[in-house]
Amino acid sequence: MNSPDVRMMSAQDAPGSAGLAPDNIAASLPSKKKSRRGADPANQKRRCVSTACIACRRRKSKCDGAIPSCAACASVYGTECIYDPNSDHRRKGVYREKNDSMKAQSATLQILIEAILNASEEDVPDIVRRIRTCDDLDAVAESIRRDKNMTATSDNDYSDEPAQLGDDAANQAVEGERDLARKMGELRIENGSIRFIGGTSHLIYLDEPTDAPEEPELETHLSTCDEDPVTTWTEVTKDPQLITHLINMYFNWHYPYFTTLSKSLFYRDFIKGKPVGQPRSTVYCSSLLVNAMLALGCHLTSVDGAFAIPGDSRTKGDHFFAEAKRLIVQNDEYEKPRLTTVQALALMSVREAGCGREAKGWVYSGMSFRMAQDIGLNLDIGSLDEKEVDARRITFWGCFLFDKCWSNYLGRLPQLPKNTYNVPKYDVFPDEDAELWSPYTDAGFDQSCKQPSRTRAIGLQLSKLCEISSDLLLFFYHPSHIGRSSGKSAELKKLSELHRRLEDWRTELPKEFEPKDGQLPNVILMQ
Numbered sequence: 001m002n003s004p005d006v007r008m009m010s011a012q013d014a015p016g017s018a019g020l021a022p023d024n025i026a027a028s029l030p031s032k033k034k035s036r037r038g039a040d041p042a043n044q045k046r047r048c049v050s051t052a053c054i055a056c057r058r059r060k061s062k063c064d065g066a067i068p069s070c071a072a073c074a075s076v077y078g079t080e081c082i083y084d085p086n087s088d089h090r091r092k093g094v095y096r097e098k099n100d101s102m103k104a105q106s107a108t109l110q111i112l113i114e115a116i117l118n119a120s121e122e123d124v125p126d127i128v129r130r131i132r133t134c135d136d137l138d139a140v141a142e143s144i145r146r147d148k149n150m151t152a153t154s155d156n157d158y159s160d161e162p163a164q165l166g167d168d169a170a171n172q173a174v175e176g177e178r179d180l181a182r183k184m185g186e187l188r189i190e191n192g193s194i195r196f197i198g199g200t201s202h203l204i205y206l207d208e209p210t211d212a213p214e215e216p217e218l219e220t221h222l223s224t225c226d227e228d229p230v231t232t233w234t235e236v237t238k239d240p241q242l243i244t245h246l247i248n249m250y251f252n253w254h255y256p257y258f259t260t261l262s263k264s265l266f267y268r269d270f271i272k273g274k275p276v277g278q279p280r281s282t283v284y285c286s287s288l289l290v291n292a293m294l295a296l297g298c299h300l301t302s303v304d305g306a307f308a309i310p311g312d313s314r315t316k317g318d319h320f321f322a323e324a325k326r327l328i329v330q331n332d333e334y335e336k337p338r339l340t341t342v343q344a345l346a347l348m349s350v351r352e353a354g355c356g357r358e359a360k361g362w363v364y365s366g367m368s369f370r371m372a373q374d375i376g377l378n379l380d381i382g383s384l385d386e387k388e389v390d391a392r393r394i395t396f397w398g399c400f401l402f403d404k405c406w407s408n409y410l411g412r413l414p415q416l417p418k419n420t421y422n423v424p425k426y427d428v429f430p431d432e433d434a435e436l437w438s439p440y441t442d443a444g445f446d447q448s449c450k451q452p453s454r455t456r457a458i459g460l461q462l463s464k465l466c467e468i469s470s471d472l473l474l475f476f477y478h479p480s481h482i483g484r485s486s487g488k489s490a491e492l493k494k495l496s497e498l499h500r501r502l503e504d505w506r507t508e509l510p511k512e513f514e515p516k517d518g519q520l521p522n523v524i525l526m527q
Contacts (some may be wrong), residue, residue, distance in 0.1 A: 055082070228273075237305055239305060248440055252440035342368050345367045468501050
């Protein structure tokens with residue numbers, strides 16, 4: 001092993017080393033490590049950095065953890081310096097401690113606030129004084145909690161009353177909150193029907209009306225035991241075959257497009273017949289609704305009973321429609337909001353439009369939409385029976401379709417815009433949509449063209465299309481936009497958005513809804 005002197009001599013004798021001064025020779029040799037205990041801050045021990053920046057971790061270089069940029073990124077590499085604290089699992093302990101500390105502080109404050117809220121008026125100043133003069137809030141909270149537990153134990157030992165003052169006050173506060181929330185809007189049952197009263201109405205502060213038995217519809221005949229139940233719904237005819245034929249016409253051609261009611265619930269009540277001299281027990285069928293359906297069915301057939309005046313095609317369905325109007329006035333249907341009345345008025349509106357009486361149809365549609373909001377069809381209500389919820393949803397979205405058809409037909413703004421409802425769309429029932437549909441004529445059903453009806457699935461696609469149509473009408477045809485352009489860029493942007501939504505709707509449309517020979521008529525109308 002060579003000594004330092006020998007190494008020095010070797011360095012002097014080495015080629016290219018001639019003329020080197022001793023100082024230069026010493027500088028060219030490796031220097032010894034200097035002590036880390038010097039006064040120079042740069043030579044002090046490097047502090048431990050828990051989280052290195054992302055760039056230093058990738059380079060596997062040391063990072064000094066400086067903020068906003070470490071020395072390596074700022075002076076050496078010139079890279080962007082970003083710290084990711086979530087990547088360092090060693091910090092989890094620190095976060096956990098901080099989280100526990102915050103939870104403890106929150107619990108302390110909760111105890112103190114509840115003590116002030118639940119205490120009597122004469123005890124509140126003492127609690128406030130203890131809080132303001134204390135050195136440790138946790139100690140005050142623990143003292144209050146201990147006193148509360150002792151009071152509860154004392155009450156359980158010497159009294160049969162389970163509630164204590166704090167619990168009573170808390171329960172009263174909860175009840176008060178519930179009462180206040182209730183005043184924001186509620187559903188009421190009046191005359192056997194659900195009605196919605198909003199929070200801004202003074203009616204909400206009145207006592208709820210008693211659910212008195214509903215008066216039956218006025219009758220002009222007495223039903224007999226041998227009378228067919230389906231004939232009890234109308235006074236125009238007592239021919240069950242004609243009624244069945246017209247109802248089939250309605251459900252085969254009109255209902256698949258304007259799906260406004262639950263078909264299964266309607267038939268369930270329809271075949272029972274109309275109750276006479278007793279409160280209504282068939283809530284999904286009424287004389288008004290049946291006569292409106294029969295009036296529409298008359299326009300799809302040429303049987304003798306379809307004409308109010310035999311042989312005059314201009315009078316098709318007039319006799320059934322006149323009966324429907326009589327029931328509205330005679331039974332004050334517009335004063336008794338019901339689900340079937342909403343449905344019947346919507347059907348009457350589209351029937352009048354088909355007869356070229358748009359003004360009358362517009363009025364009937366408005367009555368239907370107003371009554372729909374009166375009974376809260378536009379609201380999401382989950383506390384009802386599943387079947388009732390489904391019937392309400394399908395009726396609202398049927399009205400939504402009627403509204404958009406009227407708006408486009410007359411060039412008017414929608415009466416049911418997007419900001420007026422929050423009710424979800426109805427469900428698709430596989431068994432119902434799997435029911436076979438085939439064209440129905442005066443000669444009967446044509447079984448050669450039968451196929452699944454898919455009524456609800458198509459109805460949902462129509463509702464999506466109507467939502468796009470509603471936005472288009474409100475943006476381009478709102479009175480505030482007429483004659484005052486919002487700017488070409490804004491209009492083009494909105495037009496591009498609507499076009500994209502229509503393209504997305506078209507792209508997402510199931511393949512079985514493509515136009516083709518023998519396609520369902522409601523699919524063709526939708527396209």
